[in-house]
Amino acid sequence: MTLHFVYNVEGTPLAMALDFVHRLRSPETYPCRLCDVTYGRWVKKAAWRRFVRDLPGESRFHLRGSFRRRFPDHADTPLPAVFLERSPGRLEPLIPAHEMQRVSSLEELERLLEKRLAGV
Numbered sequence: 392m393t394l395h396f397v398y399n400v401e402g403t404p405l406a407m408a409l410d411f412v413h414r415l416r417s418p419e420t421y422p423c424r425l426c427d428v429t430y431g432r433w434v435k436k437a438a439w440r441r442f443v444r445d446l447p448g449e450s451r452f453h454l455r456g457s458f459r460r461r462f463p464d465h466a467d468t469p470l471p472a473v474f475l476e477r478s479p480g481r482l483e484p485l486i487p488a489h490e491m492q493r494v495s496s497l498e499e500l501e502r503l504l505e506k507r508l509a510g511v
Contacts, residue, residue, distance in 0.1 A: 392447065392448035392449070392475065392476070392477055392511070393448055393449045393450070393451060393475075393476040394446060394448060394449070394450045394451070394473060394474070394475060394476075394485065395451050395452075395453060395458070395462075395473065395474040395475075395476060395482060396425060396429075396450065396451070396452045396453070396471075396473050397425075397452075397453045397454075397455065397458045397470050397471055397472050397473070397474065398423050398425050398426055398452070398453065398454050398455065398470070398471055399423040399425070399426075399455055399470040399471040399488075400423055400426060400454055400455060401454060401455055401456050402454040402455075402456060402457060410423075410426075414426065414427070415432075423470075423471050424471060424491050424492045424493075424494055425471035425472075425473075425491055425500075426471070428494055428495075428496060428497045428499075428500050429497060429500070436497060438497060439497055442501050442504075446504070446508070447508065455470055458470075462480075462482060464482075465482060468484075468487075468488075469487070469488035469489070470488055471488060471491050471492075472484060472485075472486060472487050472488045472491055473485045473486040473491070473504070475511065485504075485507050485508075486500075486503060486504070486507065490503070
């Protein structure tokens with residue numbers, strides 16, 4: 392079992408710099424809630440790293456472009472989102488974008504993940 396965490400950002404240096412500025416200047420319009428709750432100003436939160444380390448199976452993190460190239464069947468899937476891969480190449484949404492956008496804190500995301508994974 393593999394969890395795929397997909398951020399709604401591109402991986403180019405310019406895109407990441409613009410993304411960072413957007414996140415600081417207009418957080419209310421920032422398009423990646425997963426980024427908001429799992430990252431501090433500069434780096435991934437230590438509590439999030441610990442939580443992910445203790446999750447069952449493997450966890451992989453993707454930026455929008457690389458995810459869509461690797462999983463073209465999900466090219467139109469709204470992001471950010473978390474997917475579950477039970478068999479190679481077959482993803483199922485665990486936390487879709489519309490739910491991710493309602494997550495207000497890291498703790499809430501962790502509880503939601505635990506609840507969803509308990510049913511797997």
